[in-house]
Amino acid sequence: MGIDLTAEAARRRTPTVRGPSEQPVVLTVNGTHHAVALEPRVSLLDALRDRLGLTGSKKGCDQGTCGACTVWVDGRRVLACLTLAIACEGRQVTTIEGVATDGEPHPMQRAFIEHDAFQCGYCTPGQIMSAIALIEEGNAETDEDIAEFMSGNICRCAAYPGIRQAIKDVRDARERP
């Protein structure tokens, strides 16, 4: 993608100073708009958990090393603990609470239960957000790819073989006509 060098684009790129006090922010999460007051330093993870009561995204390290907070922003997986909430204005945020359809669990959620791909469950929402995205990204073609591209999500209970099997099942079910 090329860089837009017009004057209008330059004006749009000029940063606006907001904060340090609380700012009105509209977050769009799982298709719903939420008007909240947030300091600019509040992470997307803390905004989801503490302000919106969406506690499915987990805080394992708060420093981008464990993957438990994985959510999607405009369809891409990101670490919510390293993302500022205010930077997500105008974007679509999807969390584990938003992957079911009409109350029906996502096939990946069902596959995780079937393959016992978790124990304590704390990393599970992040694992599932990565797992679904992995297939969309085309990074679930081989066993090696799955292992590699799931390696940003730590499971201390070590359910890794079950996680891989769940992903393969969902991938194969999609490919079947």
Place this chain on the structure above:
Amino acid sequence: MNTAIGRPVDRVDGHAKVTGGARYTAEISLPGLTYAAVVGARIPSGRVESVDASRALSAGGVLAVLTHENLPKIAGQPRLLPSLLGAAAPGQSFFPMQDAAVHYAGQPVALVVAESHEQAQYAASLVDVAYRREPSITAIDEGRDRVYEAQRLFGGLMPGRDERGDVGTALAEAPVRIEAGYRFAANHHNALEPPATTAVWEDGRLTLYDSTMGIRATQLTVAHLLGLPLSHVRVITHFVGGGFGSKAMTWPHVTLAAMAARHVGRPVRLALTRAQTYTSNGHREEQEQRISLGATRDGRLTAIRHHKLSITSHFDDWAEPATGVSSQLYDVEHYEGVHSLIHGNTMTPTFTRGPGETLGVFVLETAMDELAYELGVDPVELRLRNHARTDPRGNPWSSDGLAECLRLGAERFGWHGRDPRPRARRDGDWLIGTGMAAAAYPVAFFMPEQRARARVYEDGSAVVQTGTQEFGTGVLTVATQVAADALGLPLESVRFEAGDTDLPNTSAAVGSAGAGMVSAAVHAAATALRDRLVAMAVTDADSPLHGADPAAVEVADGRMRLRDRPETGETYADLMIRRRLADAEEVGSWTPPPLTTPHGLLTFGAQFAEVAVDPGLGLIRVRRMTGVFAPGRVLNPKLARSQLMGGMVWGLSQALLEGNEMDTRHGRWGASNLGEYLVPVNADIPEITVEFVEVEDDVVPLGIKGVGEIGQVGAAAAVANAVFHATGRRLRRLPLAAELVMDPPASS
């Protein structure tokens, strides 16, 4: 009737966990909630000279800054005892912020409470603490002139020394001797959910939402520390994001949260940061072990000497007990196990998965591999030849299964026909090796009476309750299975509730004892209720079962019926509606057999691993692992397999990845995050095979010996023995370092 137990049913809490619906401690929302942040000491030894809290206090949203100058004194310090005992269980017998002394880096020296999480964290960074540093000892190498032999461990519960026969003479006379020393770096649990506590006071009564493996232990410990009647402390824990020992004891932050909430008059949530977990909930201590094996030329062990040296805190004689397996697994007449300690400037270490025995068995089973090479005997055969038929007191095992595990494991893994010569197998740049180890872990029995309650409603559904907690073991699922079978109800008609000290009490779920003791209590309660309802039916003139012998009645799908005439009977619901009973309830309890039971108590298993080593790059990759275990009755093979596999991964990780080094200049851990302290990720873990050997055991509760620890024991030794087979290098330091397997060998 036995329909749910033994079936691989899905987790009953699976839906909550995959949808984000499961609420963990730091996710409980309460009106008026405030947030606490801990300030940890930056020095390992010395004093707090002064605390300037003025900048923190003037920062936005700050409600209070607590230090040793204004925090109330605790009412009393309980003894350090393992939480399984059912008494107060502080992680260490030192409570911070009572005076200016600093005993370890990270020790809480101030606590900030603010309106928001961000405000508390920011204000914590503004608390200005001035220290006077004094000399410290934070690693074994700094304290070698201060070694002492531990008389007792765990608050006096266990002896530090275990001996029989004359080990010195036996070793001197042994035709074959193997002797070696080992070094092990400290390990941190790194449960993915950092410990958190939310404290709420109401009318002098305290409610704690706590991330713990033992709500009862939290209740007892906090009540003791604050001088509160037990009835005034309630602990609630629905879901816990992993424990592995880090949440087995009650650490100071729990009580600090309660003290802070009392101070500000509002609910307080205290969630530790990832970095703080390295200095707040114990760790597996840095340690050295030394083993000597004496054997005959035909491969019979005659003597074992097994010594451990480790570093503990200034206030507790804590050591993971490392000799419980080496003293029992093999039939050896002369034995000496000794634990030595150095007092140092760390917090008190604590239980870490497979406490003690996982490293004790690493040492034993590495030495056994060496002995096998020395004698030219197959390693599996050497174990079979020496496996003890009884415990050292001469008591038969409550159940055994080691030989079956070894044989089945060898078969499944494809052990037979292995060329034992090191460096004999190659795959491109990779040297390939296979290794094995025996596994055993003590069955712990020192818990008090365990209780549960069962209730059947007139619609025929049941709720069964006990005060345990779910941290990944699957206890909610297996307790539901046990209750369903005992009541004769379908699984979906039974709801199991836990996670509240207002429910009937059970001990902390530690030491692989959780499933057994909870199941035993649930079984007792459910059976008592079923018996009561059956008794009601056979004495009810309006019941089709009137006059029947209760022993001739069975219950299936909620219907009581004659065993030999199933058409005669009625449902619980029919009986209860007719008798105008909205519900019926019974409490049941289970008390463990006395510690003097004339049985040896070990769980057995066998581990096999294949590794590939790139001697050019120093890479070690585990290609496959097979574990075979005999854990007694398996309530749910799907969940048990997961837990055993998780243990095997912990063993792999202990061998290849995990270790923290102390920076002795500053007396602080070198690593305090998951970027620097390595834990396995998906790509590190190969396919793993877990198999069971069935053994019947009528000594342990419901025949259950537990699966929490045994999966880890022996796994690291199997990996290291495979590395020897691949490279010819005997590795005596964990985690295994790349330079040790590189060609040419590093001179170290």
